[in-house]
Amino acid sequence: RGAGIAGLALAVALNAFDDEQKFAVDLYEAASELSETGAGINVWPRIWQCLKEIGLEETLIPLLDHYPDLEPRIVFEMRKADQENGFKITDAMKEGGILSIHRADFQRSFIEHLPLLGSNVKMSSICNLHLSHRLINYDFTATGHISLSFVDKPITTCDILVGADGIKSTVRRLFLTRLPNPEKYEMFLDPVWSGSMAYRELVDKNELKKIDPGHRALDHPGLMHCVVYPVSGGKFMNVVAMAHDKSKKGAAWEGLWNQEVTQEEFLEKFKGWEDEFQALIRVRSCISVHIKNIRPYVLRQCIPQPTRWALHDLNHLDVFANRRVFLLGDSVGSFHVY
Numbered sequence: 323r324g325a326g327i328a329g330l331a332l333a334v335a336l337n338a339f340d341d342e343q344k345f346a347v348d349l350y351e352a353a354s355e356l357s358e359t360g361a362g363i364n365v366w367p368r369i370w371q372c373l374k375e376i377g378l379e380e381t382l383i384p385l386l387d388h389y390p391d392l393e394p395r396i397v398f399e400m401r402k403a404d405q406e407n408g409f410k411i412t413d414a415m416k417e418g419g420i421l422s423i424h425r426a427d428f429q430r431s432f433i434e435h436l437p438l439l440g441s442n443v444k445m446s447s448i449c450n451l452h453l454s455h456r457l458i459n460y461d462f463t464a465t466g467h468i469s470l471s472f473v474d475k476p477i478t479t480c481d482i483l484v485g486a487d488g489i490k491s492t493v494r495r496l497f498l499t500r501l502p503n504p505e506k507y508e509m510f511l512d513p514v515w516s517g518s519m520a521y522r523e524l525v526d527k528n529e530l531k532k533i534d535p536g537h538r539a540l541d542h543p544g545l546m547h548c549v550v551y552p553v554s555g556g557k558f559m560n561v562v563a564m565a566h567d568k569s570k571k572g573a574a575w576e577g578l579w580n581q582e583v584t585q586e587e588f589l590e591k592f593k594g595w596e597d598e599f600q601a602l603i604r605v606r607s608c609i610s611v612h613i614k615n616i617r618p619y620v621l622r623q624c625i626p627q628p629t630r631w632a633l634h635d636l637n638h639l640d641v642f643a644n645r646r647v648f649l650l651g652d653s654v655g656s657f658h659v660y
């Protein structure tokens with residue numbers, strides 16, 4: 323349940339491996355259309371192997387920033403940039419490097435490979451995508467099925483329920499409160515603020531070239547505490563600048579998790595950092611991505627100004643399957659990379 327990256331990947335993977343055509347997948351998504359937040363996803367070589375196994379290689383290769391071989395590459399150039407005169411610390415190298423891809427491209431690739439009726443995908447496990455289906459409850463029936471209740475939609479049943487409904491998961495809450503010892507899991511019901519704020523922005527490479535033609539981010543992938551990497555075949559750069567406050571880890575966060583902020587707030591937060599970093603966040607960009615031919619599965623993105631994300635974590639869960647209910651992706655543990 324949930325058509326984020328985890329739910330979509332599971333549906334595509336089941337179809338890829340279901341030689342005996344045993345599965346029929348129903349993907350229930352609360353939103354009325356598929357959209358995504360954030361601009362970049364980094365894929366390590368091991369994950370690339372998994373993506374190949376489930377048949378995404380051909381679709382993804384043109385969308386990557388470099389060809390997925392095992393050549394040693396710089397993953398991050400690490401700099402101390404939070405002072406007027408920044409300096410390089412080291413280059414982190416890895417065989418195969420790290421593959422960067424725009425989230426919208428990544429999600430669209432999974433959608434293209436969903437075995438939906440009427441699509442051209444080779445079908446083993448037929449998949450139905452049900453938009454505007456917000457799950458609010460599940461129960462085990464006397465016949466051994468699982469009944470699913472949604473907001474303003476009829477009840478339906480399934481044999482196996484996989485909760486891939488993200489960090490605020492409804493399935494996780496129901497699942498944990500129905501375990502034999504629910505009091506042990508009270509601290510896992512809600513996400514907690516990690517104490518970190520991510521300011522992020524998409525920077526148009528050509529705009530940056532105009533104001534600072536020698537900027538190292540044009541040719542090198544990263545800065546310390548601020549991660550910069552190319553997306554959309556190098557046309558844009560994803561900039562994620564992190565402000566951490568360890569004393570706030572675990573504190574309650576009041577307010578929106580993601581919101582637009584002014585460029586002034588972004589600049590103020592990183593005041594005193596080296597000029598090269600300041601140049602990077604002064605570039606403004608506005609991008610609109612509207613992907614043809616996949617209606618109603620429209621991916622939208624428009625970033626007229628920077629956004630600020632209060633990054634949340636989940637306490638580490640020691641159970642993610644019970645009877646025929648499973649938790650997957652961010653519903654079982656958050657995977658923000660910092």
Ligand SMILES: Cc1cc2nc3c(=O)[nH]c(=O)nc-3n(C[C@H](O)[C@H](O)[C@H](O)COP(=O)(O)OP(=O)(O)OC[C@H]3O[C@@H](n4cnc5c(N)ncnc54)[C@H](O)[C@@H]3O)c2cc1C
Nearest residue numbers: 324326327328352363364456457487488492651652657658
């Ligand atoms: C700043 C940042 C950078 C990151 N960078 C990387 C990276 O480089 N590489 C990487 O691998 N990961 C990265 N991550 C982590 C990655 O983004 C997440 O792990 C991933 O998006 C989680 O996917 P998901 O499908 O589990 O959850 P989600 O993407 O949250 O999807 C859950 C879906 O379920 C739906 N839903 C919710 N509730 C219900 C309900 N009750 N009924 C039906 N549907 C429901 C939602 O609408 C949503 O579509 C990053 C995260 C952050 C914050």
